[in-house]
Amino acid sequence: MFSFCVDPSILPQWQWFACYLTSGTHLAFYWAFLVVLALILLAAPAALLFGFGGALAARSRVPPVRWLGVGYISMVRGIPDIIFFLFVPIAMDQGIEYLVHHVRCPDWTEPIRQGTDFIVCPQAKVPLNDAARWVHDAYAFVLAVVAFAIVFGAFAANTLYGAMSAVPRAQIETGEAYGMTPRQTFRRILLPQMWIYALPGLSNLWMILIKATPLLFLLGIRDVVFWARELGGAKTAQFYAYPHPDWRVWYFLALLVVYLLVTWASEKVFERIMTRLNTGQATAGGERLRRTKAAA
Amino acid sequence: MKMTRRLILAGVAMVLAAGAASAQQVIRMGTEGAYPPFNYINDAGELAGFEIDLGNELCERAGLTCEWVINDWDTIIPNLVSGNYDTIMAGMSITEARAEVIAFTRNYKFSDPSGYMALAGTDASVIETGVIAAQSNTVQAGLVADGSATLIEFPTPDETISAVRNGEADAVLADSEFLTPFVDESDGELVFIGGEVTPGQGIGMGLRQSDTELRTTFDEAIAGMREDGSLNALLKQWFGEEVPTF
Numbered sequence: 001m002f003s004f005c006v007d008p009s010i011l012p013q014w015q016w017f018a019c020y021l022t023s024g025t026h027l028a029f030y031w032a033f034l035v036v037l038a039l040i041l042l043a044a045p046a047a048l049l050f051g052f053g054g055a056l057a058a059r060s061r062v063p064p065v066r067w068l069g070v071g072y073i074s075m076v077r078g079i080p081d082i083i084f085f086l087f088v089p090i091a092m093d094q095g096i097e098y099l100v101h102h103v104r105c106p107d108w109t110e111p112i113r114q115g116t117d118f119i120v121c122p123q124a125k126v127p128l129n130d131a132a133r134w135v136h137d138a139y140a141f142v143l144a145v146v147a148f149a150i151v152f153g154a155f156a157a158n159t160l161y162g163a164m165s166a167v168p169r170a171q172i173e174t175g176e177a178y179g180m181t182p183r184q185t186f187r188r189i190l191l192p193q194m195w196i197y198a199l200p201g202l203s204n205l206w207m208i209l210i211k212a213t214p215l216l217f218l219l220g221i222r223d224v225v226f227w228a229r230e231l232g233g234a235k236t237a238q239f240y241a242y243p244h245p246d247w248r249v250w251y252f253l254a255l256l257v258v259y260l261l262v263t264w265a266s267e268k269v270f271e272r273i274m275t276r277l278n279t280g281q282a283t284a285g286g287e288r289l290r291r292t293k294a295a296a
Numbered sequence: 297m298k299m300t301r302r303l304i305l306a307g308v309a310m311v312l313a314a315g316a317a318s319a320q321q322v323i324r325m326g327t328e329g330a331y332p333p334f335n336y337i338n339d340a341g342e343l344a345g346f347e348i349d350l351g352n353e354l355c356e357r358a359g360l361t362c363e364w365v366i367n368d369w370d371t372i373i374p375n376l377v378s379g380n381y382d383t384i385m386a387g388m389s390i391t392e393a394r395a396e397v398i399a400f401t402r403n404y405k406f407s408d409p410s411g412y413m414a415l416a417g418t419d420a421s422v423i424e425t426g427v428i429a430a431q432s433n434t435v436q437a438g439l440v441a442d443g444s445a446t447l448i449e450f451p452t453p454d455e456t457i458s459a460v461r462n463g464e465a466d467a468v469l470a471d472s473e474f475l476t477p478f479v480d481e482s483d484g485e486l487v488f489i490g491g492e493v494t495p496g497q498g499i500g501m502g503l504r505q506s507d508t509e510l511r512t513t514f515d516e517a518i519a520g521m522r523e524d525g526s527l528n529a530l531l532k533q534w535f536g537e538e539v540p541t542f
Binding site for chain 1: 321324339342368375377378379397452455478505
């Protein structure tokens with residue numbers, strides 16, 4: 001990075017650290033923070049979408065749809081996350097390759113499963129073997145986002161399902177008295193009011209999602225915790241330009257501070273959203289807001 | 297809404313186009329990237345080590361285009377059989393248990409003698425009665441598990457060293473090659489205890505059992521490098537003059 005970094009072993013301490021902290025592996029470490037952030041920001045809305053779909057399905061009057069929704073919610077919530085994260089991406093990857101295989105290689109005669117091996121024709125590999133490295137990385141990232149969305153979507157579905165049932169029946173009845181159809185009462189009355197009941201549960205989920213990102217390494221993505229462990233481990237002078245003893249405690253301390261900062265900032269944001277949603281609501285929170293305003 | 301639909305269409309089109317253009321096969325080579333001098337990520341953030349040099353040379357001789365993939369050690373075999381990459385070069389000892397799941401080429405390095413490393417002053421009897429650290433899913437872990445000592449396993453080699461330093465384990469059993477720099481640079485704090493043991497049948501490249509053609513290709517390339525001495529030169533470059541050669 002800097003011109004004086006040619007021979008780190010003779011540098012004074014501050015220069016040594018300047019070089020050390022800008023080495024190629026450290027830049028990859030900093031990049032990993034952005035990857036994790038991108039994952040959270042993409043997985044959260046995707047999970048909300050899965051959750052919304054799941055909650056609607058679970059409320060449906062058509063039995064098969066309802067079974068699907070209830071099945072999704074209780075299955076995913078009942079299976080340990082780590083098993084799901086190992087299973088979903090490999091299953092999705094093999095499922096996609098299986099389908100592509102049948103489209104592209106209809107004349108392929110060898111079996112796809114040979115013992116433990118899973119073999120599709122070379123044209124059916126997703127991504128293809130000769131695809132650029134970033135394509136492979138992006139593909140792994142997308143699989144990770146989907147895996148996170150499926151798992152957290154089930155929890156969000158349960159939260160939203162509860163929130164939909166918590167909106168006072170009288171509110172909907174009033175809508176019906178005005179001649180609104182069920183669809184209209186849902187869109188105009190239930191949907192805007194349910195968020196206030198869903199928010200505490202959703203903010204919990206958001207926090208858990210942030211803390212679950214180290215599971216990314218299971219999916220082959222080198223995340224911040226992987227790099228902290230890799231960079232912090234003792235390095236010998238024989239193979240590394242910057243030898244040092246076991247520094248993992250410092251790296252994990254830095255991670256701790258970063259994670260705390262992110263969760264603290266999100267808490268502030270959720271507080272603001274809560275105030276906004278409570279305004280004018282016939283809830284205890286809304287009443288408290290009204291009184292403080294009236295007193296001021 | 298329209299935007300997303302267009303993006304999806306563009307994505308599908310890209311995947312199809314990429315399939316049509318595929319001409320040359322690329323071999324993806326899996327490794328751990330955390331086990332110097334076999335394979336590690338150097339300060340520039342690139343893969344380096346004996347197996348990286350060897351793998352690149354083997355691919356060149358076989359006329360293949362190869363690309364390296366880093367994968368966690370614990371899932372390195374499942375991801376191979378599932379087709380995420382085509383070979384494993386990660387200091388993996390050829391053992392009977394592994395050979396039931398994957399195929400191996402002939403060995404490109406003799407089995408490493410493994411050594412017990414402990415804090416100075418530790419009695420050698422801990423090898424029989426103490427707590428021994430080893431990386432999980434390694435021949436060393438298997439060796440300790442079969443013996444009388446208590447085994448504690450760690451997912452990475454680094455953590456086994458830390459376990460000895462902080463007293464969690466009495467000693468660590470690992471390849472002597474890997475442990476030697478730690479002993480040399482510890483100013484007498486860490487020492488080898490007991491004698492050396494030699495588990496495994498050498499180190500080779502792992503492949504899917506159904507990939508017989510690729511296995512023959514790499515077997516021939518390894519045989520070629522053994523014969524003309526270039527493999528020995530690489531071994532000496534990375535492991536020093538005393539390394540057993542072919």
